[in-house]
Amino acid sequence: MTGFSTIYKLSVVAILSLVQVCACDLSCPVIDCWYMLEKGRSGGLANAANQVKSLLFIKTKEEQHDPQSVNTPPDINDVFFITDPSGSMCHRALNPPEGAIKKPNCELNPFQPEPSSLKWVAPLTDSAQSPLYLQAQWLAATIHGVDKEMSVTSVIRHPTQSERNDVILSVTTKTVYVAARLGEPVLLDCSFWVDPSSPLHGAGFSVEWRYQFRGNGRLVLGYDGKTDRLSKIRDEGATLDFEGLHQKGNASLILAEAKVKQSGTYICSVHVPYILAQVTLELEIVEPPSVSIHPSTLPLMVPGQTLTMLCEASGFAPLSLDFSWEFKDSDGKVRSLGPGSVSGHREGHDGTFSQTSRLDLDSAELQSGRGGELSCVAAHPGGTRQANVNLGVIGFSTPSIEDSMAMVGVALVLYGLIKFVSWTFTGSGEEETDQKKKN
Numbered sequence: 292m293t294g295f296s297t298i299y300k301l302s303v304v305a306i307l308s309l310v311q312v313c314a315c316d317l318s319c320p321v322i323d324c325w326y327m328l329e330k331g332r333s334g335g336l337a338n339a340a341n342q343v344k345s346l347l348f349i350k351t352k353e354e355q356h357d358p359q360s361v362n363t364p365p366d367i368n369d370v371f372f373i374t375d376p377s378g379s380m381c382h383r384a385l386n387p388p389e390g391a392i393k394k395p396n397c398e399l400n401p402f403q404p405e406p407s408s409l410k411w412v413a414p415l416t417d418s419a420q421s422p423l424y425l426q427a428q429w430l431a432a433t434i435h436g437v438d439k440e441m442s443v444t445s446v447i448r449h450p451t452q453s454e455r456n457d458v459i460l461s462v463t464t465k466t467v468y469v470a471a472r473l474g475e476p477v478l479l480d481c482s483f484w485v486d487p488s489s490p491l492h493g494a495g496f497s498v499e500w501r502y503q504f505r506g507n508g509r510l511v512l513g514y515d516g517k518t519d520r521l522s523k524i525r526d527e528g529a530t531l532d533f534e535g536l537h538q539k540g541n542a543s544l545i546l547a548e549a550k551v552k553q554s555g556t557y558i559c560s561v562h563v564p565y566i567l568a569q570v571t572l573e574l575e576i577v578e579p580p581s582v583s584i585h586p587s588t589l590p591l592m593v594p595g596q597t598l599t600m601l602c603e604a605s606g607f608a609p610l611s612l613d614f615s616w617e618f619k620d621s622d623g624k625v626r627s628l629g630p631g632s633v634s635g636h637r638e639g640h641d642g643t644f645s646q647t648s649r650l651d652l653d654s655a656e657l658q659s660g661r662g663g664e665l666s667c668v669a670a671h672p673g674g675t676r677q678a679n680v681n682l683g684v685i686g687f688s689t690p691s692i693e694d695s696m697a698m699v700g701v702a703l704v705l706y707g708l709i710k711f712v713s714w715t716f717t718g719s720g721e722e723e724t725d726q727k728k729k730n
């Protein structure tokens with residue numbers, strides 16, 4: 292009876308602890324975050340003294356927070372209990388297992404609500420009710436998850452004389468880095484969420500996609516959700532999923548056909564009246580090379596002779612390529628012949644690159660009396676490609692048994708052929724003379 296009750300008690304404890312695990316919302320993280328105090332206005336550059344270490348406790352419901360249970364570690368200056376009903380900040384990429392080396396990168400900045408400066412959108416700020424609501428302390432948290440899995444920027448409202456920190460707007464991307472092949476359609480993920488209980492909800496939104504490369508920026512596409520209008524200036528082939536945008540806040544940018552010159556940084560900004568949040572993505576067009584060897588059929592090589600061969604790798608991007616030449620002899624043994632002399636690159640009209648490697652091949656280098664297969668290997672981030680040609684060598688030094696047999700065979704066939712031909716010709720010649728004699 293005692294055994295039974297122990298098992299009974301143990302299982303009750305087990306069930307209770309399970310229930311507790313489920314109730315404590317495991318997936319929402321506690322994030323180490325740099326809190327950037329107001330930037331010094333003189334220098335422009337933020338100095339280290341303006342950053343302090345803080346901890347963000349994220350929950351999806353206000354009542355899940357338990358500030359009393361938190362012991363602040365000594366090196367932490369500030370603790371924030373943040374409520375994010377959207378759950379955007381509870382993604383697993385922001386919550387690595389304890390002890391993991393890779394941690395999310397987080398920055399918390401003071402945020403100043405202000406009317407949108409976008410010229411092409413209908414004013415979002417004509418509702419009179421907003422300003423009172425705006426009288427609070429505002430913060431913006433930008434968090435990059437581990438392994439470029441996602442990034443999120445959340446704008447947080449902290450009403451004065453309260454403990455609350457509520458996420459009001461969050462913008463998320465699940466494609467922090469996108470590698471696309473040339474000519475493929477590209478999806479740059481971006482989605483946003485506005486707190487439905489906020490007066491800013493339903494008061495209109497706009498989405499702006501910008502492109503940046505080496506300091507130059509431009510508008511890729513802008514969309515005003517209030518008037519359902521696209522910006523006049525926009526990239527050809529760039530569009531949004533308008534239904535998904537209005538129904539689910541899916542602000543993903545669709546590019547019809549990836550081009551090399553579209554590689555760069557993209558910024559997805561979402562504006563609601565007075566506040567905006569943005570995330571940054573990286574698009575890289577990665578196209579592996581096409582590889583060919585010239586001449587494509589090689590003459591038989593005589594020992595002591597040097598052959599010059601060219602390997603052309605074309606149509607690749609980005610400009611990052613490693614050539615290597617290899618020779619595989621008839622026994623399957625592979626010898627490396629080095630990279631050859633690599634030319635400068637040429638750029639094609641579609642932005643892809645070409646490069647050539649020249650190999651001056653001395654037959655002595657092959658260390659093989661017989662031929663084999665010569666390969667040019669081009670290693671590229673988009674994949675390794677290679678071209679092969681057969682290389683025949685006439686070997687005098689050490690003919691193998693097969694070579695000798697072949698030679699004997701050839702000699703026999705030749706002998707037979709000569710015999711046959713001479714027999715045919717002499718035969719017919721005799722006939723002719725016979726006929727002449729008869730006449």
Ligand SMILES: *[C@@H]1O[C@H](CO)[C@@H](O)[C@H](O)[C@H]1NC(C)=O
Pocket residue numbers: 478482532535539541542543545
């Ligand atoms: C957003 O829209 C794009 C384009 O229609 C779609 O491919 C993608 O799956 C959508 N994302 C979400 C999270 O629904």
